[in-house]
Amino acid sequence: MSARGLTWDHPRGYNALAAAGGPVTWETQPLEGFESAPIARLCAEYDLVVLDHPHLGEALAEGCILPLDQVFEAEDLARIADAAMGPSFASYAMAGRQWALPLDAATQVMALRPDLTEARPTTWDEVLRLSGQGGVALSLAGPHAALSFLSVCAALDAGLDLRDGGWVAPDVAREAYDILAELAAHSPASTAALNPIGILNHMSAQDDVALCPLIYGYVNYAAPTRAHPLRFANAPRAGGRPGSILGGTGIAVSRRCTMTDALRAHLLMLMSETAQRGLIPDNDGQPGLAAAWADPRINAAWGNFYADTADTLRAAAIRPRHNGYIAFQTAASAHLRDALSTRRPAAQAVDELARMFHASIEKAQA
Structure with missing residues (x-):
C-alpha cells in the first residue's frame, strides 16, 4: 500500500521525491500553504508531511506527528544527526525528542x-x-x-x-x-x-x-x-x-501513518549519503547532509552554490517554535x-x- 505524502510545489520540493519512487505517492501544496497551513489538518490527510521547524510547537500541541524514536532505531537517528548540515537536524528536536528528518537544508x-x-x-x-x-x-x-x-x-x-x-x-x-x-x-x-x-x-x-x-x-x-x-x-x-x-524542510510522520518496513527503509534511503549526494541534487533538490554541501561535483554542477553559502547555514539561528x-x-x-x-x-x-x-x-x- 502506498503512503500519501505532502510536499511543496517547487522543483526543489518535489522532483527528487518523485524521482525516488518507492512506497510514497507525493502531492504538493503552494509555498504559502507550506509556510502557514494548519499542520493538524494536513496530518489528518497525509501520512508524511514536509514541514518547516517553526511548525513543531503547533504539531506537538495538536499531537498530530510521531516522535521519530518510535519510528527509527536510535543508531539511525544518531547517524543522521552527525551527518546533517549545520543546525538542520537540531531544529526538529523539541521537548527532548526528534520530530522530523532534515531532508533539505536552507537559510x-x-x-x-x-x-x-x-x-x-x-x-x-x-x-x-x-x-x-x-x-x-x-x-x-x-x-x-x-x-x-x-x-x-x-x-x-x-x-x-x-x-x-x-x-x-x-x-x-x-x-x-x-x-x-x-x-x-x-x-x-x-x-x-x-x-x-x-x-x-x-x-x-x-x-x-x-x-x-x-x-x-x-x-x-x-x-x-x-x-x-x-x-x-x-x-x-x-x-x-x-x-x-534557518529555513529548509523536514519529513514528519503523521499519527495516521501505518509505518511499514518498506516505508521506513525508503525514508532512511532518502537520508543516506548516497541519495543526498546523488538522487537529491541530481533532481533539483537541496540536500540536508554536510557531505553533499562539500561535494566538488555537486558544487561544479550548481555554480558553487553550496560552498559559497555554507558558512551562513552553519551559523543560522533557529526560529521560535512555540504553538x-x-x-x-x-x-x-x-x-x-x-x-x-x-x-x-x-x-x-x-x-x-x-x-x-x-x-x-x-x-x-x-
Whole structure:
C-alpha cells in the first residue's frame, strides 16, 4: 500500500521525491500553504508531511506527528544527526525528542546577478552604501518581513537564539529596524509583493534588481544552464556571524501513518549519503547532509552554490517554535511592512513587535 505524502510545489520540493519512487505517492501544496497551513489538518490527510521547524510547537500541541524514536532505531537517528548540515537536524528536536528528518537544508543568503554588479558586499554597512545606487531589493512579502528583521538581528547579536522563547534585545531590534528602513526606502517596487521564489525568478528574467542581501537560497537559480544564472553568497555580517534565520524542510510522520518496513527503509534511503549526494541534487533538490554541501561535483554542477553559502547555514539561528509562532510571524510581518512604509520610528515599531511576541508566548502557555 502506498503512503500519501505532502510536499511543496517547487522543483526543489518535489522532483527528487518523485524521482525516488518507492512506497510514497507525493502531492504538493503552494509555498504559502507550506509556510502557514494548519499542520493538524494536513496530518489528518497525509501520512508524511514536509514541514518547516517553526511548525513543531503547533504539531506537538495538536499531537498530530510521531516522535521519530518510535519510528527509527536510535543508531539511525544518531547517524543522521552527525551527518546533517549545520543546525538542520537540531531544529526538529523539541521537548527532548526528534520530530522530523532534515531532508533539505536552507537559510537566508545573498543573491546576486553577476552580470549586473561586480559588488560582493560582506557587511551590512557595505549593503547600505550599495543600496543608495539602486538595484538592491528586500524580501518582505508574506512572513519574510519578520524573517529578514530577525536575520539582521542575528548578524548584530551573535548569541541570538530564539528557540526557547527568548526575544531580541531592544537596542539590537532598533538597529536592525533602522537597517531595514533604509534599505526599504530604496528597494524596487517591482519585487515588493513577491515571495522568495518570485524574487529569484524576477532577478533571473529582469534587469532592475542586481542584489538581494537576504533571501532563502534556492540552488535551482544558480544552474549554469539558466539564461541569467544567479550567484549566491553568505549573508551580510555586522562584525560577527553572517546573520540568517534557518529555513529548509523536514519529513514528519503523521499519527495516521501505518509505518511499514518498506516505508521506513525508503525514508532512511532518502537520508543516506548516497541519495543526498546523488538522487537529491541530481533532481533539483537541496540536500540536508554536510557531505553533499562539500561535494566538488555537486558544487561544479550548481555554480558553487553550496560552498559559497555554507558558512551562513552553519551559523543560522533557529526560529521560535512555540504553538502560535506561525500566527505571530504572519502578524509581525504585516506590522513591519506597515511600519516601514509609513516610516514609523524604530522604538515604536520594535516595542510593538516585542509586545506581540510576548503575547503569543503567554497565549501558548495559557
